[in-house]
Amino acid sequence: QVQLVESGGGLVQPGGSLRLSCAASGSIFKIYGMGWYRQAPGKQRELVATITSGGTASYADSAKGRFTISRDNAKNTVYLQMDSLKPEDTAVYYCNTAAGLSKWNWGQGTQVTVSS
Numbered sequence: 001q002v003q004l005v006e007s008g009g010g011l012v013q014p015g016g017s018l019r020l021s022c023a024a025s026g027s028i029f030k031i032y033g034m035g036w037y038r039q040a041p042g043k044q045r046e047l048v049a050t051i052t053s054g055g056t057a058s059y060a061d062s063a064k065g066r067f068t069i070s071r072d073n074a075k076n077t078v079y080l081q082m083d084s085l086k087p088e089d090t091a092v093y094y095c096n097t098a099a100g101l102s103k104w105n106w107g108q109g110t111q112v113t114v115s116s
Contacts, residue, residue: 001104003026005023006108011115014087017082017084020082020093022079022107024076031053033050033098035048036067038089038093038112039092040088040091051098055070055071078095087115092112
């Protein structure tokens with residue numbers, strides 16, 4: 001079973017930036033499409049960005065133009081660069097396999113708080 005460890009969250013002012021990282025154990029990572037998900041208090045977990053095994057990215061409308069997903073298969077790591085952050089981006093962010101794929105165990109996530 002692949003283990004996922006997210007990092008890079010924190011407190012940032014509106015308009016600021018953060019870069020999240022998700023390290024996966026096991027070389028099987030490279031054949032899977034991966035996604036970044038987030039869950040705000042009282043809300044369901046939602047998918048914000050996806051990247052295929054070949055590096056093609058797609059985004060939820062809320063993330064388009066502000067977030068960039070990338071991956072480094074040599075490091076078994078997927079990244080989420082978040083720019084122009086808004087208070088509504090506040091959530092715990094998780095990575096896992098892309099939508100429609102069997103999920104690995106969820107990691108602990110990383111908290112992102114956007115506030116002045």
